[in-house]
Amino acid sequence: MISEPATRQKTVRQPSLAPVWRVVVLNDPVNLMNYVVMVFRKVLGFDEKKANLHMLEVHEKGKSTVWSGNRERAEAYAYELQQWRLQTLLVRDD
Amino acid sequence: MIEFRLRVDSRITRAVYPLIIECFSELGKQPCPDFPLVEERDEELIRSWKQSMRDDFIRDRQSLGRLLSNPRFAHGYVEIENEDAELILRALAEARLYLRSHRLESFTDEELERADFSLKNKMPNEQSSYLAYLVLAEIQERLICEIS
Numbered sequence: 384m385i386s387e388p389a390t391r392q393k394t395v396r397q398p399s400l401a402p403v404w405r406v407v408v409l410n411d412p413v414n415l416m417n418y419v420v421m422v423f424r425k426v427l428g429f430d431e432k433k434a435n436l437h438m439l440e441v442h443e444k445g446k447s448t449v450w451s452g453n454r455e456r457a458e459a460y461a462y463e464l465q466q467w468r469l470q471t472l473l474v475r476d477d
Numbered sequence: 478m479i480e481f482r483l484r485v486d487s488r489i490t491r492a493v494y495p496l497i498i499e500c501f502s503e504l505g506k507q508p509c510p511d512f513p514l515v516e517e518r519d520e521e522l523i524r525s526w527k528q529s530m531r532d533d534f535i536r537d538r539q540s541l542g543r544l545l546s547n548p549r550f551a552h553g554y555v556e557i558e559n560e561d562a563e564l565i566l567r568a569l570a571e572a573r574l575y576l577r578s579h580r581l582e583s584f585t586d587e588e589l590e591r592a593d594f595s596l597k598n599k600m601p602n603e604q605s606s607y608l609a610y611l612v613l614a615e616i617q618e619r620l621i622c623e624i625s
Contacts (some may be wrong), residue, residue, distance in 0.1 A: 412577065412586035465510045472513050473513045
């Protein structure tokens with residue numbers, strides 16, 4: 384007797400649930416505005432306009448998310464920003 | 478080689494030079510920043526991060542040390558090897574943060590940001606610290622212009 388082939392279970396690919404990591408720069412009352420702009424351009428590759436916008440956000444709102452994505456790159460950016468003496472946090476968004 | 482003369486009166490530079498040297502020598506005792514993720518539990522990751530950061534900070538401070546030990550610096554002349562420029566910029570940021578938190582505690586952020594106060598009303602040691610803070614900022618400003 385030939386048995387019926389087992390019904391194939393339909394597998395549904397789940398979208399990736401990898402968390403997003405944000406690199407957040409905090410305000411400090413010491414570092415010069417043009418220093419912060421220069422660091423953003425150098426480390427994050429921002430153009431002058433974008434670097435200025437983020438610098439102003441840090442200055443006026445106390446912090447700015449300057450990058451978000453996978454953890455590995457977020458860590459690398461956070462390291463470089465700390466190396467330049469900017470107060471930096473990594474924040475995980477679930 | 479990057480060379481310039483500070484726009485600050487050289488008498489001020491000479492007057493604050495000992496204080497700058499004193500602050501510079503204290504930088505080495507300061508802790509490096511913490512790992513940027515407060516809830517991180519991987520001790521090995523935190524340890525290697527801090528060690529690497531510490532090594533970078535030492536390298537930056539050594540570059541600043543070369544600038545400060547140049548006899549012409551006390552007279553307002555800045556002479557820096559090109560490859561030292563970024564390292565010195567970072568060490569200057571650290572020195573200014575140190576001055577802010579250890580020598581200029583009585584100043585408000587607004588006072589420092591807007592220079593909105595009378596220097597004469599400050600204590601002599603605060604006056605010196607503030608002038609040192611400005612001299613270091615001037616070097617940063619000029620260096621940023623040079624390398625941009």
